[in-house]
Amino acid sequence: MQLRRTLTEAAVGLGVVTLIACAALVVFTTMLRRNVDDVQRSQEMARLTSRLAHQAFRHEIETSPMGRAMAEAQGRVLLTRATGLARTPEERRTFAELAPLLERHWRAPSPDLIVALVRADDLFAASAEAQSGRARTVDMLANVLGVAIAVLLAASVLFFLWIVQQLVYRPVQAVVESVDRFAGGDLTARAPVGGADEIQRIATAQNTMADALARTRSDQLRYVATVVHDLRNPLAAVQLAAGYVTPERPLPPETRLREIFALIDRQLRRLNSLVGDVLNAVQVDAGELVLRKTVCDLGDLAEASVALFRSMSPYHRFALHRDGATQLRGDATRLEQVLNNLVGNAVKYSPTGSLVQVSVGGENDRLFFSVADEGPGISPDLARQLFHPFVRGPTEHEEVAGIGLGLYVSKRIIEAHGGTLEAFPTDGRGATFLMTLPRDLPASNVEADAPPLASAGIEPSSA
Amino acid sequence: MASIVLIDDDDDIRETMADLLAMEGHDVRAARNGVEGLQALDDHFPQLVVTDVEMPVLDGRAMVFRMFVENLGRENIPVILVSGAADLREVAAVLGTPYYLAKPFPLEALNATIGRALTEAIPARPPSLFG
Numbered sequence: 001m002q003l004r005r006t007l008t009e010a011a012v013g014l015g016v017v018t019l020i021a022c023a024a025l026v027v028f029t030t031m032l033r034r035n036v037d038d039v040q041r042s043q044e045m046a047r048l049t050s051r052l053a054h055q056a057f058r059h060e061i062e063t064s065p066m067g068r069a070m071a072e073a074q075g076r077v078l079l080t081r082a083t084g085l086a087r088t089p090e091e092r093r094t095f096a097e098l099a100p101l102l103e104r105h106w107r108a109p110s111p112d113l114i115v116a117l118v119r120a121d122d123l124f125a126a127s128a129e130a131q132s133g134r135a136r137t138v139d140m141l142a143n144v145l146g147v148a149i150a151v152l153l154a155a156s157v158l159f160f161l162w163i164v165q166q167l168v169y170r171p172v173q174a175v176v177e178s179v180d181r182f183a184g185g186d187l188t189a190r191a192p193v194g195g196a197d198e199i200q201r202i203a204t205a206q207n208t209m210a211d212a213l214a215r216t217r218s219d220q221l222r223y224v225a226t227v228v229h230d231l232r233n234p235l236a237a238v239q240l241a242a243g244y245v246t247p248e249r250p251l252p253p254e255t256r257l258r259e260i261f262a263l264i265d266r267q268l269r270r271l272n273s274l275v276g277d278v279l280n281a282v283q284v285d286a287g288e289l290v291l292r293k294t295v296c297d298l299g300d301l302a303e304a305s306v307a308l309f310r311s312m313s314p315y316h317r318f319a320l321h322r323d324g325a326t327q328l329r330g331d332a333t334r335l336e337q338v339l340n341n342l343v344g345n346a347v348k349y350s351p352t353g354s355l356v357q358v359s360v361g362g363e364n365d366r367l368f369f370s371v372a373d374e375g376p377g378i379s380p381d382l383a384r385q386l387f388h389p390f391v392r393g394p395t396e397h398e399e400v401a402g403i404g405l406g407l408y409v410s411k412r413i414i415e416a417h418g419g420t421l422e423a424f425p426t427d428g429r430g431a432t433f434l435m436t437l438p439r440d441l442p443a444s445n446v447e448a449d450a451p452p453l454a455s456a457g458i459e460p461s462s463a
Numbered sequence: 464m465a466s467i468v469l470i471d472d473d474d475d476i477r478e479t480m481a482d483l484l485a486m487e488g489h490d491v492r493a494a495r496n497g498v499e500g501l502q503a504l505d506d507h508f509p510q511l512v513v514t515d516v517e518m519p520v521l522d523g524r525a526m527v528f529r530m531f532v533e534n535l536g537r538e539n540i541p542v543i544l545v546s547g548a549a550d551l552r553e554v555a556a557v558l559g560t561p562y563y564l565a566k567p568f569p570l571e572a573l574n575a576t577i578g579r580a581l582t583e584a585i586p587a588r589p590p591s592l593f594g
Binding site for chain 1: 473475476479480483486517545546547548549550565566567568569570571573
């Protein structure tokens with residue numbers, strides 16, 4: 001039910017009831033007024049008729065011609081006034097009959113006149129009485145109708161208040177209660193969707209928000225659980241290594257001790273790298289990714305990255321292809337982190353002895369960088385989720401270090417540079433990642449200022 | 464002391480644990496995932512299985528279930544779960560084993576749990592399979 005429509009309908013209904021009440025009041029007061037007028041007129045006619053009788057009698061008993069003339073004159077005046085008051089056909093007929101009788105009477109007194117006058121008087125008195133009775137009836141009807149209208153108005157107002165309570169007050173109260181419960185920590189609290197459409201929309205919006213917050217919270221818990229799980233493995237390795245040195249046993253030989261300390265060093269590095277990944281992801285999530293732009297060369301960064309992994313994984317073959325000018329303004333440290341992540345993934349997810357192909361180039365105002373490996377590839381399903389936190393590709397046989405945050409962070413870094421990072425699903429035939437970057441960094445997300453490319457002596461055209 | 468099959472996908476953890484347990488006098492066979500673990504069980508039929516939970520190819524849960532479903536006598540070997548998973552206790556309940564150890568743990572804790580498992584020798588009994 002729409003609140004606006006319902007309230008409009010209720011207001012129109014109340015208005016109509018009020019209008020009807022006013023019209024009824026006007027009708028009844030007019031009727032009463034007319035009745036009272038009629039009663040007064042009938043009474044006046046009765047009075048005039050009785051005075052006319054009096055003058056007729058006086059004319060009859062008056063001895064002087066002067067007195068009779070006076071009585072006749074007064075009788076004529078009274079007859080004229082009374083005739084003027086006549087409204088109904090019956091009244092007019094009564095006076096029409098009286099007039100010739102009076103004329104005759106004034107010439108020669110006749111007892112018929114007195115009888116007619118008495119009859120007329122009775123008629124008017126009865127008429128006044130009837131009018132008065134009718135006035136009382138109208139008055140009573142008006143009273144009854146007035147009470148009825150008052151009751152109807154009161155009922156309408158109560159109904160209106162009930163509708164407001166059912167449609168607005170209660171649902172709003174329920175939404176407020178659910179918000180309070182949610183704020184108090186009950187993440188399952190949801191507002192009942194009821195009442196007017198507008199309130200239902202508020203409840204639905206509140207529930208959608210609550211769902212999103214609850215989901216975010218469960219995501220965070222999952223995030224923490226995943227992080228904890230991944231941090232525990234290197235911790236376990238280090239703690240186990242400590243088990244070599246116990247009071248009960250002699251120290252292991254030196255070669256073994258060296259191996260143990262290399263293990264501890266390796267696992268601590270892994271721990272540190274995981275903590276760094278988490279911190280990076282937290283910064284990216286919190287919107288605290290700030291780029292320090294400098295003039296750098298993507299080709300040089302790619303060469304450094306390939307050199308790094310060539311030394312770390314001597315059993316992989318690497319091919320680097322450079323094409324065009326690759327200078328740009330960007331955050332060199334962050335870009336290096338992305339390149340290392342992409343090349344490192346190619347190394348981690350492909351068998352030893354396979355080829356990792358890196359291409360880097362520039363054309364006009366865009367730069368590109370791609371890495372192709374000969375690993376298991378990426379299924380279309382995985383390609384859709386690959387850049388979400390904690391999503392990792394399937395590994396065939398060996399433990400692949402990492403927590404599933406690298407690509408997530410890399411994509412955010414490239415997007416902050418105004419570029420794109422995509423994975424191409426090539427099931428079973430190796431994976432390819434393509435990154436594109438604008439030569440000049442967009443103005444947002446930039447901390448320190450570096451001179452624009454032109455003033456730094458770099459031509460943003462391909463060589 | 465005892466023959467143990469040890470399964471963990473993390474090279475450093477697996478090798479260190481295997482080495483330390485061998486120094487304690489156990490006969491240890493190491494495997495990198497559930498499939499290799501089942502293979503080692505077939506080859507050696509140990510007194511005890513120590514396994515990680517999250518592993519590639521075949522994880523610890525699936526491996527313990529396979530020990531039952533295939534019904535080759537491996538269902539009577541006690542199982543110790545070692546994992547950094549936050550829900551390790553629930554995983555142990557699902558698999559019906561009383562022995563589990565949250566990573567990281569000191570060597571003494573591992574020795575104590577192995578000692579208890581060898582003495583009691585209560586095999587895992589997944590409630591979903593044994594009602």
